[in-house]
Amino acid sequence: MEFRLAETQEEFEGQVIRTFPNGEIIVEINGKEQQVRLVKLATDEIEFLFENSFHRAKVVRSNSSETVMLLDGHTFTMKKHFKFEKFLYKTLSSATSAAENNNLTSQIPGRVVNILVNPGNGVKAGDSVIILESMKMQVSIKAHKDGIVRDIKVRKGTTVARNDVVAIIG
């Protein structure tokens, strides 16, 4: 299998070569055979010894194209089959990106305490559009590009989740 670690953009080729009943596993990473000792394997949690040190991976989410995990407490995003994906992305991105590009999303969860623009207003990238309150902090959601505010998707008092679309700027 081919992997790419999103955090460093490093690429890896790896496979499981052999497994033994006592929990020992031989893996091959970038052509080199290495030993792993499996301690625990559950749907969302893996514990193992590798290169003589203990590791714990907590799987945050996983699908056929990527696995996001907390490895020893740190977030790692592992892209799988990335070459194929790169190809797909190239062909699909032009069709979907134009519409998605207009979406201004909130990067944090919070409650809308103020809306600083009206539909029809012109904004510049970086202008504050909406003020959210979360954990006693007031955080402004800033325009991601220059344009005209086409729509506001929230109202004062609305609670928004991370990645919710709050406005359309076209």
Added chain:
Amino acid sequence: MARTISSIMIANRGEIALRIIRACNELGIKSIAVYSDEDTRSLHVKRANEAYYIGPSSAAESYLNTRKIIETATMAGADAIHPGYGFLSENEDFADTCEKTGINFIGPSSKVMALTGDKMKCKALMKKARIPVIPGSDGNIEDVEEAEKNASEFGYPVLLKSAFGGGGRGIRLAKDSNQLREEFEIAAAESRAAFGKAALYVEKYLEGTRHIEFQLIRDSSGNTRHLFERECSIQRRHQKLIELSPSPVVTANVRERIGEIAVRAAETVGYENAGTAEFLRDKDGNFYFIEINSRLQVEHPVTEVVTGLDLVKLQISMAQDYEIPFQQRDLKMHGCAIECRVNAEDPFYDFAPSVGEVGQCTLPYGPGIRVDSYLYPGCSISGYYDSLIAKLISWGQTPNEARLRMKNALREFSVDGINTTIPLYETVMNHDGFIKGELSTDYIDRFHILDIMRADYREMCKRKASSATVATLLQSEFIKRTGGGGLQSSSKKDRRPSTWKNLGWISGGV
């Protein structure tokens, strides 16, 4: 004459509620907790002797609801209320209501609080008592024009502050008049939201300053002591992140001199109970008084650790009109302490709040380590309240020992399910500027600490990349062999850890 306390209602939540419960337990005082909908499963509810429901999750309807809290305290027969920090802790109307209801408010009287809470009035009094203060506007500013006029008089950059603020809320920096106009609106809104009033004032921003504060205690007989300094220069957006005691730049002579000024400040306002005199120290070593905080500070543990005193027990004792049982000369500083405020915020993403359920979590232990936290596996971090989830305090004989212990503790500290500011602190503990004590309130920006943190993170990722590959391989194999049922469907139900054997992988090679 002593006002005996046999039960205390804690009008707060989180780690500070737990801290006060511990003090109550030691003193044999009944602890009474209050909680909102969101906090039903919170640790303070479980740890207190009694717990009372006070309303919906929104702080305004629960922890800030004076009427409901007083009603509950009366019903529960509480002799006293400890307000903790934040919420109602510096609300003079609340203290006043307590006084009128015959409940012992653990803190200064409403009269004193009104004085220390009105920063302009307080500053004017200090000026009169010949305590050095920072140049700024005389009184509150009503509109942007007035703010601009003031700012141009003593020059940019200026700070825009809420006269009722505290803990860094409502404080904004403006480098020019355009920025001042923009920030004025937001600061006014924040001030109104938090305190119901939009009173702001403008102050000259001193560059390269350090934030150094003195812990004060003053009993009802007028005995005043200072418990030395804490340096809280490491801040982000005027919120303290790391606190130290002692400060690397405070010598014994300076400690004595500024300590005396702090005591004089407490006497000037007729202070009662525990409080803090905050100062800014400029590059040339001049100290300027900023304000007296009339509450127990978040960072009080560093003082406790270096003095060996228990500030909460002292507060309770002073509230019962007992005299402070020691003289200034009896106090000694022992070793060094560091506190890191672990916040549920993502330091890699502009410190965005991180809320949700905590999975597994491991708190650090070891020599010289103290953790004040309400975390437990399965607890939830709410977006309704502030983001402080733990205070990590280390003690060492020397600054370096305290730092190395903190480094260890940060490495041991793990919380699944939410982002925390731990990576930032790991970077700081390794940073040369921190090691040399080259601190200032712009420390994070000046040394580009966030960039260093990102670089540290990339390095760590590189080191662990092959382990991550192994983990992904194992996980893929697991999915393949268990029929690819996916993670979402089974992860909640199937908590039972599977082993290699009971997965049926025994058949040997692939």
